[in-house]
Amino acid sequence: MTIDPRSLRNVLGCFATGxxxxxxxxxxGQHVAVTINSFSSVSLDPALILFSLAKNANVLSHFQASKSFAVNILSHRQESLSNMFARPSSADWKHFRFVEGENGCALFADSLAQLECDVHTEIDGGDHRIFLGQVVRLHLHSVIDPLLFYRGRYGAYSHSPWEMNVQDGTLTDFSIGGWG
Ligand SMILES: Cc1cc2nc3c(=O)[nH]c(=O)nc-3n(C[C@H](O)[C@H](O)[C@H](O)COP(=O)(O)O)c2cc1C
Incomplete structure:
Protein backbone atom coordinates (compact mmCIF):
# COMPACT_ATOMS: atom_id res chain seq x y z
CA MET A 1 0.00 0.00 0.00
CA THR A 2 1.28 3.49 -0.86
CA ILE A 3 1.17 5.97 1.98
CA ASP A 4 0.53 9.56 0.94
CA PRO A 5 3.39 11.65 2.42
CA ARG A 6 1.11 14.61 3.29
CA SER A 7 -1.30 12.29 5.19
CA LEU A 8 1.64 10.59 6.91
CA ARG A 9 2.95 13.99 8.00
CA ASN A 10 -0.49 14.92 9.37
CA VAL A 11 -0.74 11.69 11.33
CA LEU A 12 2.83 11.83 12.68
CA GLY A 13 2.20 15.46 13.67
CA CYS A 14 -0.31 14.18 16.23
CA PHE A 15 2.63 12.89 18.24
CA ALA A 16 3.46 15.98 20.33
CA THR A 17 7.17 16.52 20.89
CA GLY A 18 9.60 18.93 22.42
CA GLY A 29 35.60 25.99 13.64
CA GLN A 30 32.44 27.63 12.30
CA HIS A 31 29.32 27.05 14.42
CA VAL A 32 26.42 25.14 12.79
CA ALA A 33 22.90 24.68 14.22
CA VAL A 34 19.58 23.21 13.13
CA THR A 35 16.14 22.87 14.72
CA ILE A 36 14.80 19.34 15.13
CA ASN A 37 12.01 17.45 16.85
CA SER A 38 13.23 13.95 15.91
CA PHE A 39 15.30 13.81 19.11
CA SER A 40 14.66 10.73 21.25
CA SER A 41 16.17 8.89 24.17
CA VAL A 42 17.46 5.41 23.29
CA SER A 43 19.50 3.80 26.06
CA LEU A 44 20.52 4.65 29.62
CA ASP A 45 23.51 2.29 29.81
CA PRO A 46 25.28 3.01 27.57
CA ALA A 47 23.89 6.56 27.38
CA LEU A 48 22.56 6.88 23.83
CA ILE A 49 20.19 9.31 22.11
CA LEU A 50 19.09 9.66 18.49
CA PHE A 51 17.90 12.19 15.94
CA SER A 52 17.31 12.17 12.21
CA LEU A 53 18.26 14.74 9.57
CA ALA A 54 16.78 15.05 6.07
CA LYS A 55 19.20 13.94 3.36
CA ASN A 56 18.55 17.20 1.52
CA ALA A 57 19.32 19.39 4.55
CA ASN A 58 22.35 21.60 3.89
CA VAL A 59 23.55 21.05 7.45
CA LEU A 60 23.68 17.25 7.07
CA SER A 61 27.24 17.15 5.73
CA HIS A 62 28.48 19.10 8.76
CA PHE A 63 27.02 16.55 11.19
CA GLN A 64 28.42 13.70 9.06
CA ALA A 65 31.88 15.27 9.07
CA SER A 66 31.90 16.06 12.79
CA LYS A 67 32.70 13.65 15.63
CA SER A 68 30.72 15.58 18.22
CA PHE A 69 27.59 17.69 18.63
CA ALA A 70 25.33 19.16 21.30
CA VAL A 71 21.58 18.97 21.81
CA ASN A 72 19.87 22.07 23.26
CA ILE A 73 16.43 21.14 24.65
CA LEU A 74 14.37 24.30 24.17
CA SER A 75 12.24 26.17 26.66
CA HIS A 76 9.13 28.18 25.83
CA ARG A 77 11.35 31.29 25.73
CA GLN A 78 13.18 29.99 22.66
CA GLU A 79 10.57 29.98 19.89
CA SER A 80 12.57 32.61 17.96
CA LEU A 81 15.71 30.47 18.28
CA SER A 82 13.77 27.49 16.91
CA ASN A 83 12.52 29.58 13.97
CA MET A 84 15.99 30.97 13.31
CA PHE A 85 17.60 27.54 12.99
CA ALA A 86 14.74 26.10 10.96
CA ARG A 87 16.45 28.22 8.24
CA PRO A 88 20.09 27.59 9.18
CA SER A 89 21.63 29.22 6.11
CA SER A 90 20.13 32.64 6.87
CA ALA A 91 20.52 32.39 10.67
CA ASP A 92 22.04 35.39 12.40
CA TRP A 93 23.95 34.07 15.41
CA LYS A 94 24.47 37.47 16.99
CA HIS A 95 20.83 37.53 18.18
CA PHE A 96 21.37 34.56 20.52
CA ARG A 97 23.56 34.17 23.57
CA PHE A 98 25.54 30.95 23.82
CA VAL A 99 28.64 29.48 25.39
CA GLU A 100 30.80 26.69 23.99
CA GLY A 101 30.55 23.32 25.69
CA GLU A 102 33.67 21.29 26.46
CA ASN A 103 33.32 19.73 23.00
CA GLY A 104 33.25 23.23 21.44
CA CYS A 105 29.60 23.08 20.32
CA ALA A 106 27.14 25.91 21.06
CA LEU A 107 25.04 25.74 24.23
CA PHE A 108 22.28 28.37 24.03
CA ALA A 109 21.11 30.49 26.97
CA ASP A 110 17.56 29.77 28.22
CA SER A 111 17.68 26.08 27.21
CA LEU A 112 16.07 23.62 29.61
CA ALA A 113 18.97 21.22 29.35
CA GLN A 114 21.83 20.27 27.04
CA LEU A 115 23.64 17.07 26.11
CA GLU A 116 27.15 17.03 24.69
CA CYS A 117 27.55 13.94 22.54
CA ASP A 118 29.96 11.99 20.37
CA VAL A 119 28.61 10.58 17.11
CA HIS A 120 28.18 6.85 17.81
CA THR A 121 26.56 5.50 14.61
CA GLU A 122 24.96 6.85 11.44
CA ILE A 123 22.22 4.76 9.85
CA ASP A 124 20.18 5.05 6.65
CA GLY A 125 16.54 6.01 7.25
CA GLY A 126 14.82 6.51 3.89
CA ASP A 127 14.92 10.21 3.02
CA HIS A 128 16.65 10.89 6.38
CA ARG A 129 19.91 9.84 8.03
CA ILE A 130 19.59 8.61 11.60
CA PHE A 131 22.35 9.49 14.08
CA LEU A 132 22.94 7.70 17.36
CA GLY A 133 24.83 9.86 19.83
CA GLN A 134 26.84 8.75 22.86
CA VAL A 135 26.15 11.22 25.66
CA VAL A 136 29.38 12.45 27.23
CA ARG A 137 28.25 15.46 29.30
CA LEU A 138 24.97 16.77 30.73
CA HIS A 139 23.75 20.26 31.63
CA LEU A 140 20.47 20.66 33.51
CA HIS A 141 19.12 24.17 34.14
CA SER A 142 16.33 25.75 36.15
CA VAL A 143 12.84 24.37 35.73
CA ILE A 144 10.93 26.41 33.15
CA ASP A 145 8.31 25.25 30.69
CA PRO A 146 9.34 23.47 27.50
CA LEU A 147 8.67 24.53 23.91
CA LEU A 148 6.32 21.97 22.37
CA PHE A 149 5.47 21.09 18.77
CA TYR A 150 2.13 19.57 17.79
CA ARG A 151 0.36 19.32 14.42
CA GLY A 152 2.84 21.66 12.80
CA ARG A 153 2.55 24.39 15.47
CA TYR A 154 4.29 25.42 18.61
CA GLY A 155 2.38 24.85 21.83
CA ALA A 156 2.69 25.33 25.55
CA TYR A 157 2.88 22.83 28.33
CA SER A 158 -0.10 22.75 30.67
CA HIS A 159 0.30 21.82 34.31
CA SER A 160 -3.39 20.99 34.70
CA PRO A 161 -3.99 17.38 35.72
CA TRP A 162 -5.43 14.96 33.21
CA GLU A 163 -9.20 15.14 33.09
CA MET A 164 -9.51 11.57 31.94
CA ASN A 165 -11.91 9.01 33.20
CA VAL A 166 -9.75 5.93 32.96
CA GLN A 167 -12.10 3.00 33.44
CA ASP A 168 -9.77 0.04 33.10
CA GLY A 169 -6.74 1.40 34.94
CA THR A 170 -4.40 0.69 32.03
CA LEU A 171 -3.01 4.20 31.79
CA THR A 172 -2.67 4.52 35.55
CA ASP A 173 -0.76 1.25 35.71
CA PHE A 174 1.56 2.40 32.97
CA SER A 175 2.26 5.74 34.60
CA ILE A 176 3.31 3.89 37.76
CA GLY A 177 5.41 1.20 36.11
CA GLY A 178 6.46 2.96 32.92
CA TRP A 179 8.94 5.65 31.99
CA GLY A 180 9.38 8.46 34.46
C1 LIG B 1 9.89 22.24 15.06
C2 LIG B 1 10.76 21.78 13.93
C3 LIG B 1 11.28 20.49 13.92
C4 LIG B 1 12.10 20.04 12.90
N1 LIG B 1 12.63 18.78 12.96
C5 LIG B 1 13.48 18.36 12.01
C6 LIG B 1 14.09 17.08 12.10
O1 LIG B 1 13.90 16.35 13.07
N2 LIG B 1 14.94 16.70 11.10
C7 LIG B 1 15.21 17.52 10.03
O2 LIG B 1 15.96 17.13 9.15
N3 LIG B 1 14.65 18.75 9.92
C8 LIG B 1 13.81 19.19 10.89
N4 LIG B 1 13.26 20.42 10.80
C9 LIG B 1 13.62 21.28 9.65
C10 LIG B 1 15.02 21.88 9.87
O3 LIG B 1 15.00 22.73 11.01
C11 LIG B 1 15.53 22.72 8.67
O4 LIG B 1 14.56 23.60 8.29
C12 LIG B 1 15.89 21.88 7.50
O5 LIG B 1 16.79 20.88 7.86
C13 LIG B 1 16.52 22.76 6.37
O6 LIG B 1 17.86 23.03 6.71
P1 LIG B 1 18.97 23.42 5.61
O7 LIG B 1 18.85 24.92 5.44
O8 LIG B 1 20.25 23.00 6.22
O9 LIG B 1 18.65 22.67 4.37
C14 LIG B 1 12.42 20.91 11.83
C15 LIG B 1 11.90 22.21 11.81
C16 LIG B 1 11.09 22.65 12.85
C17 LIG B 1 10.57 24.06 12.84
Missing amino acids: VAVLTTRTPS
Whole structure:
Protein backbone atom coordinates (compact mmCIF):
# COMPACT_ATOMS: atom_id res chain seq x y z
CA MET A 1 0.00 0.00 0.00
CA THR A 2 1.28 3.49 -0.86
CA ILE A 3 1.17 5.97 1.98
CA ASP A 4 0.53 9.56 0.94
CA PRO A 5 3.39 11.65 2.42
CA ARG A 6 1.11 14.61 3.29
CA SER A 7 -1.30 12.29 5.19
CA LEU A 8 1.64 10.59 6.91
CA ARG A 9 2.95 13.99 8.00
CA ASN A 10 -0.49 14.92 9.37
CA VAL A 11 -0.74 11.69 11.33
CA LEU A 12 2.83 11.83 12.68
CA GLY A 13 2.20 15.46 13.67
CA CYS A 14 -0.31 14.18 16.23
CA PHE A 15 2.63 12.89 18.24
CA ALA A 16 3.46 15.98 20.33
CA THR A 17 7.17 16.52 20.89
CA GLY A 18 9.60 18.93 22.42
CA VAL A 19 11.91 20.98 20.21
CA ALA A 20 15.71 20.88 20.19
CA VAL A 21 18.48 22.76 18.43
CA LEU A 22 21.45 20.60 17.42
CA THR A 23 24.83 22.26 17.18
CA THR A 24 28.18 21.21 15.79
CA ARG A 25 31.36 22.80 14.33
CA THR A 26 32.90 22.69 10.89
CA PRO A 27 36.59 21.68 10.56
CA SER A 28 37.42 25.41 10.33
CA GLY A 29 35.60 25.99 13.64
CA GLN A 30 32.44 27.63 12.30
CA HIS A 31 29.32 27.05 14.42
CA VAL A 32 26.42 25.14 12.79
CA ALA A 33 22.90 24.68 14.22
CA VAL A 34 19.58 23.21 13.13
CA THR A 35 16.14 22.87 14.72
CA ILE A 36 14.80 19.34 15.13
CA ASN A 37 12.01 17.45 16.85
CA SER A 38 13.23 13.95 15.91
CA PHE A 39 15.30 13.81 19.11
CA SER A 40 14.66 10.73 21.25
CA SER A 41 16.17 8.89 24.17
CA VAL A 42 17.46 5.41 23.29
CA SER A 43 19.50 3.80 26.06
CA LEU A 44 20.52 4.65 29.62
CA ASP A 45 23.51 2.29 29.81
CA PRO A 46 25.28 3.01 27.57
CA ALA A 47 23.89 6.56 27.38
CA LEU A 48 22.56 6.88 23.83
CA ILE A 49 20.19 9.31 22.11
CA LEU A 50 19.09 9.66 18.49
CA PHE A 51 17.90 12.19 15.94
CA SER A 52 17.31 12.17 12.21
CA LEU A 53 18.26 14.74 9.57
CA ALA A 54 16.78 15.05 6.07
CA LYS A 55 19.20 13.94 3.36
CA ASN A 56 18.55 17.20 1.52
CA ALA A 57 19.32 19.39 4.55
CA ASN A 58 22.35 21.60 3.89
CA VAL A 59 23.55 21.05 7.45
CA LEU A 60 23.68 17.25 7.07
CA SER A 61 27.24 17.15 5.73
CA HIS A 62 28.48 19.10 8.76
CA PHE A 63 27.02 16.55 11.19
CA GLN A 64 28.42 13.70 9.06
CA ALA A 65 31.88 15.27 9.07
CA SER A 66 31.90 16.06 12.79
CA LYS A 67 32.70 13.65 15.63
CA SER A 68 30.72 15.58 18.22
CA PHE A 69 27.59 17.69 18.63
CA ALA A 70 25.33 19.16 21.30
CA VAL A 71 21.58 18.97 21.81
CA ASN A 72 19.87 22.07 23.26
CA ILE A 73 16.43 21.14 24.65
CA LEU A 74 14.37 24.30 24.17
CA SER A 75 12.24 26.17 26.66
CA HIS A 76 9.13 28.18 25.83
CA ARG A 77 11.35 31.29 25.73
CA GLN A 78 13.18 29.99 22.66
CA GLU A 79 10.57 29.98 19.89
CA SER A 80 12.57 32.61 17.96
CA LEU A 81 15.71 30.47 18.28
CA SER A 82 13.77 27.49 16.91
CA ASN A 83 12.52 29.58 13.97
CA MET A 84 15.99 30.97 13.31
CA PHE A 85 17.60 27.54 12.99
CA ALA A 86 14.74 26.10 10.96
CA ARG A 87 16.45 28.22 8.24
CA PRO A 88 20.09 27.59 9.18
CA SER A 89 21.63 29.22 6.11
CA SER A 90 20.13 32.64 6.87
CA ALA A 91 20.52 32.39 10.67
CA ASP A 92 22.04 35.39 12.40
CA TRP A 93 23.95 34.07 15.41
CA LYS A 94 24.47 37.47 16.99
CA HIS A 95 20.83 37.53 18.18
CA PHE A 96 21.37 34.56 20.52
CA ARG A 97 23.56 34.17 23.57
CA PHE A 98 25.54 30.95 23.82
CA VAL A 99 28.64 29.48 25.39
CA GLU A 100 30.80 26.69 23.99
CA GLY A 101 30.55 23.32 25.69
CA GLU A 102 33.67 21.29 26.46
CA ASN A 103 33.32 19.73 23.00
CA GLY A 104 33.25 23.23 21.44
CA CYS A 105 29.60 23.08 20.32
CA ALA A 106 27.14 25.91 21.06
CA LEU A 107 25.04 25.74 24.23
CA PHE A 108 22.28 28.37 24.03
CA ALA A 109 21.11 30.49 26.97
CA ASP A 110 17.56 29.77 28.22
CA SER A 111 17.68 26.08 27.21
CA LEU A 112 16.07 23.62 29.61
CA ALA A 113 18.97 21.22 29.35
CA GLN A 114 21.83 20.27 27.04
CA LEU A 115 23.64 17.07 26.11
CA GLU A 116 27.15 17.03 24.69
CA CYS A 117 27.55 13.94 22.54
CA ASP A 118 29.96 11.99 20.37
CA VAL A 119 28.61 10.58 17.11
CA HIS A 120 28.18 6.85 17.81
CA THR A 121 26.56 5.50 14.61
CA GLU A 122 24.96 6.85 11.44
CA ILE A 123 22.22 4.76 9.85
CA ASP A 124 20.18 5.05 6.65
CA GLY A 125 16.54 6.01 7.25
CA GLY A 126 14.82 6.51 3.89
CA ASP A 127 14.92 10.21 3.02
CA HIS A 128 16.65 10.89 6.38
CA ARG A 129 19.91 9.84 8.03
CA ILE A 130 19.59 8.61 11.60
CA PHE A 131 22.35 9.49 14.08
CA LEU A 132 22.94 7.70 17.36
CA GLY A 133 24.83 9.86 19.83
CA GLN A 134 26.84 8.75 22.86
CA VAL A 135 26.15 11.22 25.66
CA VAL A 136 29.38 12.45 27.23
CA ARG A 137 28.25 15.46 29.30
CA LEU A 138 24.97 16.77 30.73
CA HIS A 139 23.75 20.26 31.63
CA LEU A 140 20.47 20.66 33.51
CA HIS A 141 19.12 24.17 34.14
CA SER A 142 16.33 25.75 36.15
CA VAL A 143 12.84 24.37 35.73
CA ILE A 144 10.93 26.41 33.15
CA ASP A 145 8.31 25.25 30.69
CA PRO A 146 9.34 23.47 27.50
CA LEU A 147 8.67 24.53 23.91
CA LEU A 148 6.32 21.97 22.37
CA PHE A 149 5.47 21.09 18.77
CA TYR A 150 2.13 19.57 17.79
CA ARG A 151 0.36 19.32 14.42
CA GLY A 152 2.84 21.66 12.80
CA ARG A 153 2.55 24.39 15.47
CA TYR A 154 4.29 25.42 18.61
CA GLY A 155 2.38 24.85 21.83
CA ALA A 156 2.69 25.33 25.55
CA TYR A 157 2.88 22.83 28.33
CA SER A 158 -0.10 22.75 30.67
CA HIS A 159 0.30 21.82 34.31
CA SER A 160 -3.39 20.99 34.70
CA PRO A 161 -3.99 17.38 35.72
CA TRP A 162 -5.43 14.96 33.21
CA GLU A 163 -9.20 15.14 33.09
CA MET A 164 -9.51 11.57 31.94
CA ASN A 165 -11.91 9.01 33.20
CA VAL A 166 -9.75 5.93 32.96
CA GLN A 167 -12.10 3.00 33.44
CA ASP A 168 -9.77 0.04 33.10
CA GLY A 169 -6.74 1.40 34.94
CA THR A 170 -4.40 0.69 32.03
CA LEU A 171 -3.01 4.20 31.79
CA THR A 172 -2.67 4.52 35.55
CA ASP A 173 -0.76 1.25 35.71
CA PHE A 174 1.56 2.40 32.97
CA SER A 175 2.26 5.74 34.60
CA ILE A 176 3.31 3.89 37.76
CA GLY A 177 5.41 1.20 36.11
CA GLY A 178 6.46 2.96 32.92
CA TRP A 179 8.94 5.65 31.99
CA GLY A 180 9.38 8.46 34.46
C1 LIG B 1 9.89 22.24 15.06
C2 LIG B 1 10.76 21.78 13.93
C3 LIG B 1 11.28 20.49 13.92
C4 LIG B 1 12.10 20.04 12.90
N1 LIG B 1 12.63 18.78 12.96
C5 LIG B 1 13.48 18.36 12.01
C6 LIG B 1 14.09 17.08 12.10
O1 LIG B 1 13.90 16.35 13.07
N2 LIG B 1 14.94 16.70 11.10
C7 LIG B 1 15.21 17.52 10.03
O2 LIG B 1 15.96 17.13 9.15
N3 LIG B 1 14.65 18.75 9.92
C8 LIG B 1 13.81 19.19 10.89
N4 LIG B 1 13.26 20.42 10.80
C9 LIG B 1 13.62 21.28 9.65
C10 LIG B 1 15.02 21.88 9.87
O3 LIG B 1 15.00 22.73 11.01
C11 LIG B 1 15.53 22.72 8.67
O4 LIG B 1 14.56 23.60 8.29
C12 LIG B 1 15.89 21.88 7.50
O5 LIG B 1 16.79 20.88 7.86
C13 LIG B 1 16.52 22.76 6.37
O6 LIG B 1 17.86 23.03 6.71
P1 LIG B 1 18.97 23.42 5.61
O7 LIG B 1 18.85 24.92 5.44
O8 LIG B 1 20.25 23.00 6.22
O9 LIG B 1 18.65 22.67 4.37
C14 LIG B 1 12.42 20.91 11.83
C15 LIG B 1 11.90 22.21 11.81
C16 LIG B 1 11.09 22.65 12.85
C17 LIG B 1 10.57 24.06 12.84
